[in-house]
Amino acid sequence: MPDHPAHEPQEILAERLNTLLDVVEAESGQRYTFPDIKAAMEQRGVHISRQRWHYMRAGTGPMTTDFPLLEALGDFFGVPADFLTDADPEIPDRVAAQLELLRSLKEAEVKNFAARSLTSDLSPETLLAIRDIIDQTLEQQAGERG
Structure with a gap:
């Protein structure tokens, strides 16, 4: 929701x-x-x-x-x-499960977009740092929701 x-x-x-x-x-x-x-x-x-x-x-x-x-x-x-x-x-369980799946798919889209958009000009270390920031932000948002 x-x-x-x-x-x-x-x-x-x-x-x-x-x-x-x-x-x-x-x-x-x-x-x-x-x-x-x-x-x-x-x-x-x-x-x-x-x-x-x-x-x-x-x-x-x-x-x-x-x-x-x-x-x-x-x-x-x-x-x-x-x-x-x-x-x-x-x-309802069916709705909750589908909403969680939709959230996961949107989170994956964010990661994929960042990977496609940023990979050409950044060092591997910077890319890993960006990945960590995205993961931490998504985990934090998940904790706030649940």
Whole structure:
């Protein structure tokens, strides 16, 4: 989840929806589009407009209190409906595992970028020092999160 916590209910919902979309993309390699969401909601007997989906994902506009819609979205993403709206929910194991994997991948991207960008002009000692700084910073951030 993001470093800065959402405070307003509609921001919490937006954060959770976007997190679930990221998790699904990490698991399957494909990102859901609005037509995918709309079709899944219609299969569950619930209507969602493109405008409402946009507001829900952006965290703008009034908070969606349509419980059948929230329940259908939770069912679709494989999480309890409460996960979408509770300020301090229990994170489902599947979501927590995927978020940790995404963090690890981002950390690896930072290391790879630094290695590609800096290797041509720096001594091996300097490169090792940079690697150590990156590792220490990432460990420190992990300690602050957990």
